[in-house]
Amino acid sequence: MKLLKNISFSCKDATLLSEMAKEVNLSPVKRFKLFMHLSYCKHCQKFVEQSKRIDVAMKKYNEDLFETPSYRLSSEFKEELQKKLDNGL
Amino acid sequence: MNQLNPEKWLANYGDYLFSIAVLKTNNREVAEDLIQETFLSAYQYKDSFRGDSSEKTWLVSILNNKIIDYYRKKDILKNTTEYLTDTDQRFNESFFDTTLFSDAHWSKKAQPENWGSTADETMIKKDFHQILEKCISKLPSKVTPVFIAKYMDDKDSETICKEFGITSSNYWVIVHRAKLLMRTCLEKNWM
Numbered sequence: 118m119k120l121l122k123n124i125s126f127s128c129k130d131a132t133l134l135s136e137m138a139k140e141v142n143l144s145p146v147k148r149f150k151l152f153m154h155l156s157y158c159k160h161c162q163k164f165v166e167q168s169k170r171i172d173v174a175m176k177k178y179n180e181d182l183f184e185t186p187s188y189r190l191s192s193e194f195k196e197e198l199q200k201k202l203d204n205g206l
Numbered sequence: 207m208n209q210l211n212p213e214k215w216l217a218n219y220g221d222y223l224f225s226i227a228v229l230k231t232n233n234r235e236v237a238e239d240l241i242q243e244t245f246l247s248a249y250q251y252k253d254s255f256r257g258d259s260s261e262k263t264w265l266v267s268i269l270n271n272k273i274i275d276y277y278r279k280k281d282i283l284k285n286t287t288e289y290l291t292d293t294d295q296r297f298n299e300s301f302f303d304t305t306l307f308s309d310a311h312w313s314k315k316a317q318p319e320n321w322g323s324t325a326d327e328t329m330i331k332k333d334f335h336q337i338l339e340k341c342i343s344k345l346p347s348k349v350t351p352v353f354i355a356k357y358m359d360d361k362d363s364e365t366i367c368k369e370f371g372i373t374s375s376n377y378w379v380i381v382h383r384a385k386l387l388m389r390t391c392l393e394k395n396w397m
């Protein structure tokens with residue numbers, strides 16, 4: 118059991134490191150452990166794959182936000198603020 | 207050289223900036239106040255605009271400064287280490303099973319399900335935006351700033367850590383938590 122712990126790590130660590138690996142250069146040891154873990158753990162494989170999909174969806178969401186803002190200011194708020202700004206001009 | 211068109215700001219950028227503010231604060235009233243402050247500041251300092259960035263980028267950066275001030279004022283970024291330590295066990299228990307083995311593996315109820323072959327298509331459609339927003343709004347208040355900054359500010363982790371005054375290891379713990387929470391929430395609300 119101890120040997121197994123030394124060459125592998127938990128799903129918690131694996132999911133954390135898989136997020137870090139997208140931006141940070143992991144040490145060769147960590148990279149190898151992550152690779153090993155992902156080679157047999159179906160759950161973490163799914164997590165990694167779905168996490169990438171979430172990244173893509175968030176990127177798209179952010180790109181679309183200007184054209185299609187999710188939240189809108191009320192027209193009363195806009196009118197009032199416009200008045201304030203006009204006075205300040 | 208980029209120029210400013212102050213008379214069109216509210217019409218052109220009002221809802222966009224408001225959306226950013228709502229996502230980052232999870233509070234419409236706070237977001238309205240921040241928008242007002244942003245436009246008033248922008249008007250006041252419009253002469254300092256040098257034109258090396260776009261009008262949109264300039265306004266977003268003013269808003270982001272206001273939002274960071276708000277985070278500071280509300281202590282949202284304070285005591286991050288204590289927060290993460292205090293909530294560590296409860297958080298882990300909701301995703302990982304530490305009793306069966308000495309190491310943490312997915313608990314049965316938290317294991318990722320199959321998302322199916324249409325997931326990629328669905329996830330970039332506009333309808334999906336509402337589900338994303340719902341899940342973002344459910345993130346813990348100490349998790350939201352990092353998660354949103356990571357995806358909306360186009361900044362690397364080092365810059366975000368510096369701006370928020372948090373350590374790199376706390377940053378990754380927060381990103382990890384946000385991802386686990388978002389994944390579960392999306393799966394529940396859409397699968």
